[in-house]
Amino acid sequence: MQITLVINLVYIASAIMFIYGLKLLTSPVTARKGNFISAVGMFLAVVVTLVNGGIIDYKWIALGIILGGLFGGFFARLVQMTQMPEMVALFNGFGGIASLLVGSATYHELGSYNLFIMTTLFLAVLIGGVTFSGSIIAWGKLSEVITGKPVLFFGQTFLNGSIFVVALMGGAFLIANPADGYLILIGIIILSLILGVLAVIPIGGADMPVVISLLNSYSGIAACAAGLAIENNILIVSGALVGASGIILTNVMCKAMNRSLYNVLFGGFGSVTRKSEAGFQGEVKPISPEDTYYILEAACSAVFVPGYGMAVAKAQHAVRELADLLEENGAEVRYAIHPVAGRMPGHMNVLLAEADVPYDKLIEMEEINRSIAGIDVCFVVGANDIVNPAAREDTNSSIFGMPIIEVDRSKTVIVLKRSMAPGFAGIDNSLFYKENTRMLFGDAKSSIEAVISQFKEV
Amino acid sequence: MGHEECRAACLICMGLVLVLSIFVGFEVISKVPARLHTPLMSGSNAISGITLVGAIIAAGTAGSMLSIILGTLAVAFATVNVVGGYMVTDRMLKMFKPKTDKEKVCK
Numbered sequence A: 001m002q003i004t005l006v007i008n009l010v011y012i013a014s015a016i017m018f019i020y021g022l023k024l025l026t027s028p029v030t031a032r033k034g035n036f037i038s039a040v041g042m043f044l045a046v047v048v049t050l051v052n053g054g055i056i057d058y059k060w061i062a063l064g065i066i067l068g069g070l071f072g073g074f075f076a077r078l079v080q081m082t083q084m085p086e087m088v089a090l091f092n093g094f095g096g097i098a099s100l101l102v103g104s105a106t107y108h109e110l111g112s113y114n115l116f117i118m119t120t121l122f123l124a125v126l127i128g129g130v131t132f133s134g135s136i137i138a139w140g141k142l143s144e145v146i147t148g149k150p151v152l153f154f155g156q157t158f159l160n161g162s163i164f165v166v167a168l169m170g171g172a173f174l175i176a177n178p179a180d181g182y183l184i185l186i187g188i189i190i191l192s193l194i195l196g197v198l199a200v201i202p203i204g205g206a207d208m209p210v211v212i213s214l215l216n217s218y219s220g221i222a223a224c225a226a227g228l229a230i231e232n233n234i235l236i237v238s239g240a241l242v243g244a245s246g247i248i249l250t251n252v253m254c255k256a257m258n259r260s261l262y263n264v265l266f267g268g269f270g271s272v273t274r275k276s277e278a279g280f281q282g283e284v285k286p287i288s289p290e291d292t293y294y295i296l297e298a299a300c301s302a303v304f305v306p307g308y309g310m311a312v313a314k315a316q317h318a319v320r321e322l323a324d325l326l327e328e329n330g331a332e333v334r335y336a337i338h339p340v341a342g343r344m345p346g347h348m349n350v351l352l353a354e355a356d357v358p359y360d361k362l363i364e365m366e367e368i369n370r371s372i373a374g375i376d377v378c379f380v381v382g383a384n385d386i387v388n389p390a391a392r393e394d395t396n397s398s399i400f401g402m403p404i405i406e407v408d409r410s411k412t413v414i415v416l417k418r419s420m421a422p423g424f425a426g427i428d429n430s431l432f433y434k435e436n437t438r439m440l441f442g443d444a445k446s447s448i449e450a451v452i453s454q455f456k457e458v
Numbered sequence B: 001m002g003h004e005e006c007r008a009a010c011l012i013c014m015g016l017v018l019v020l021s022i023f024v025g026f027e028v029i030s031k032v033p034a035r036l037h038t039p040l041m042s043g044s045n046a047i048s049g050i051t052l053v054g055a056i057i058a059a060g061t062a063g064s065m066l067s068i069i070l071g072t073l074a075v076a077f078a079t080v081n082v083v084g085g086y087m088v089t090d091r092m093l094k095m096f097k098p099k100t101d102k103e104k105v106c107k
Helices: A002-024 A031-052 A059-078 A081-109 A115-142 A156-176 A182-200 A205-229 A233-256 A261-266 A289-298 A308-312 A316-328 A347-354 A365-374 A444-457 B003-029 B034-048 B051-060 B065-095
Strands: A301-306 A332-337 A362-364 A377-381 A412-417 A437-441
Touching: A002 A031, A002 A233, A002 B003, A002 B034, A031 B034, A031 B051, A031 B065, A059 B051, A059 B065, A081 A115, A081 A182, A081 A205, A081 A347, A081 B034, A081 B051, A081 B065, A115 A156, A115 A182, A115 A205, A156 A182, A205 A233, A205 A261, A205 B003, A205 B034, A205 B051, A233 A261, A233 B003, A233 B034, A233 B051, A289 A377, A289 A412, A289 A437, A289 A444, A301 A316, A301 A347, A301 A365, A308 A316, A308 A347, A308 A444, A316 A332, A316 A347, A316 A444, A332 A347, A332 A365, A347 A362, A347 B034, A347 B065, A362 A365, A362 B034, A412 A444, A437 A444, B034 B065, B051 B065
Parallel strands: A301 A332, A301 A377, A332 A362, A377 A412, A412 A437
Antiparallel strands: none
């Protein structure tokens, strides 16, 4: 009794530290401290479980912790900021499989069964499995091990639905006959893994921010279900926090694309390349690094609009160097960040922070749009759909209604682009044909470096 | 209080904890600004590594080899999340710096 009391008191302290840590994450000034407090809470919860949890055998736990700690530590140190989406996707998956394994081990050890435990166990295994295999596919798409294009086939939604229903029926059977449900449990695990794969393959690369957020939420819900199954409050609290966080982010991402979650998950967006029916007025006007220099040199205000292309070209440091030169030249430089720029929520902010860009220069979409008409130059680095005026002008466009950074309303737009290929949404961009747009073709990083060398020559 | 009543109280208590946590989660996290969304995700990855607590119990109290293997694997995966998640979040947050330079006037 005493021991249980101590454990639960420490768990309450940990829960408070997690929540307080998240609260400190509301400002960049206190965020690092918040993360530290959260980590201390985790450390306490783990230590009290190790000391008082009725552990009989420590050697296996030690093995697991050492292996996991080494891998996690190396990963966290070595991962590049451009690879952050891949890492988060992979970690979501690890959270899912951990819940699945805890659920399975708990089932194996159960002496007596009841409806509540079996239901939550089933949910932990099902959601954990979907999270794991779905995250692995998301990781594969992000690191381009497998194609980033949506994989669609006839009857896909029907197949997914059927598998889901069969898994639920298996769950019902397992709950009804818990004592001899081994094969059923294995069957459920296999189905959940298949379901995770099938659920993520139809989703295109540009929609990955939504998928990662959703899988993030699932990993929390799986932990929460495992917590209910083993009647552990700290798992319930933490799982619910993570679940809530993932759902909020999913919602933010969907809003930023003006799409419903259903459309993202089942729409197969970006699988077809569509030409605008209206056709574009005007012509594409290429520009040389030298002329780019003259435009930038004369500018009083410049706004950089980064997109996934900046991450691919690892151009964030070059962008920052150019921004410094512009500032020395007397221009006011800011960065406009679209909520879905990149492959995960907040991706661009982290890349620019890595390049030492102070965070108060990173401006959110709504704010920059209010004053964008007065900006001399908008410099679009590897972004496409998030600056496509079709979202405002072309009612036939599949991105019509999506909020964009309205760079076309500024005085001059310079678009850095590898070629005229359409963006991830597979649609042409009327921005490239506008009167005030100039195209600087080539790899983003080398193009910016060419402009920088123009600055330095003078 | 009999065993059955005790059990019902326990379930209700867990339900209460769950519901309150969801509300607190929504309340706190909806205030995290967009610029910190990536650290929020990696940080919540670390928090979801709390499954480590369940994994430790599963691996440390197991009576059969199968449970030990499952539990140990769970410990390893969850530890990756905890250690990797907090470390990489710290690495990121370290890079977020406020503006230091003075205002400039364009000629």
